[in-house]
Amino acid sequence: MTKAFVGLLLLACSVTLSSLNCANVKASEREKLADPIMERQNQFAKQTLSQKFFLSREGSIGGAMGIGGGCGCAK
């Protein structure tokens, strides 16, 4: 399973790296990306409250770039 994970990670990186050459979105073309429905405004690097709930109920972490430790969630 770990090999599959590494494979997927390499595939994702390959797709991204290959896109670096073909994607050149100019600043003037980025208006739609800044629309609130794209949810790109994540300035404050803390876990959202719903992510905190998942941490208290599930055995997994990661993928959200959040800060945490101690959740007040009846452990």
Added chain:
Amino acid sequence: MPTLRKPITLLLLPVLFASSTITAFAGEDQMGFTTYFFSDSGENSVITTSFNLAKQLLEQTMLLLDIELDNVTVPPVTAVTGATRPQRRKGEPFEKNRGQVIIGIEQGIWTDATLAANVYSSQEVDYVSNSAIGTFSQDLFGRNTTLTLRGQYNHDRVGEILDNGDVVNKRKDLYTGTGGLSQLLSPTTVLDLSYDYVLVTGFQSDPYRQVNVRDASGVTVQTDELHPSKRTRQAGAAKISQMIPSIEASIIGSYRYYFDSWDVHSHTGELRFNKYIIRDLILGIDYRYYTQSAAYFYKDQYVGQQYLGSASRTADYKLKPFSSNNFGLSLTYLLQGLARASKDLDFLQNSSIEVMYFRYFNDLEFSADIIQTSLKFSL
């Protein structure tokens, strides 16, 4: 009805808060206020109030502040939930509070790069967590790509409240490394990739949780949970966000694969659809599926004398095999409409009010309802 008074009051607080504070800030600052109410099928409840502020101090320097308060209520001990709270006065509800503060500075260091340093502290009567976080972010290739690297150290004290009221603390340390890459694929598409590595050492059991063990003579006895003292945890995640301009909507899909040295493997998939239903009002629909395998030392029934000694054993539901579903609905009202209507309200241009509801259930016969309201101001 009296039991609902506190959560309803807190959920309405953002509206009262807004009217008293919107004139307090000026410039390019951002602030937010959130209340959150959670209740589950085990009669646990959590009420959280949160305030955050990002204030520009100098041209390339930003101050970040986040304050969060939780009020947690755990019901009297039952056969199902008796493992998650102190054993003393176990016939009464147990209530505790938690406070959390994050303070940070974000500094522009060279072209298109920032460095951020944060300190984090969370305290409750039987758990203390302190953390230091460093984050480096660099825009590349004409700002089509953003690379983010983060390192974090947590020092936690896991407490146990004894029958006489004393608290005994045990140590837990976490070392986290995270890498993230955001890539614009087109004027309407963004791809996000991330990888997390976490090393956890020290006390990782719940000091209150008991495990049933059948000993050599066939008698069932209760003993403390005992988890291994080291765990490495890894996760890789991908998210793609696609704008659909023709219908004023977006679709955001994500997947995460997680595995750790306790043999827990999980898959998480999430799909979110956002759409303007009228001008300035966004409807969000969310579905999340999660499935995981069990830890290598998890058993339905522990049999043998070794489980009364040093052999690992658990009663933690987070280490069982299970699947869960989560449905969410949200409504976000952008206050830019008010800004358009009156020049005096121009400062509300990038502000919003949001109400969210989530319904979570899993195949361990657990379910929960979550309501969240939040105000975000960019002044």
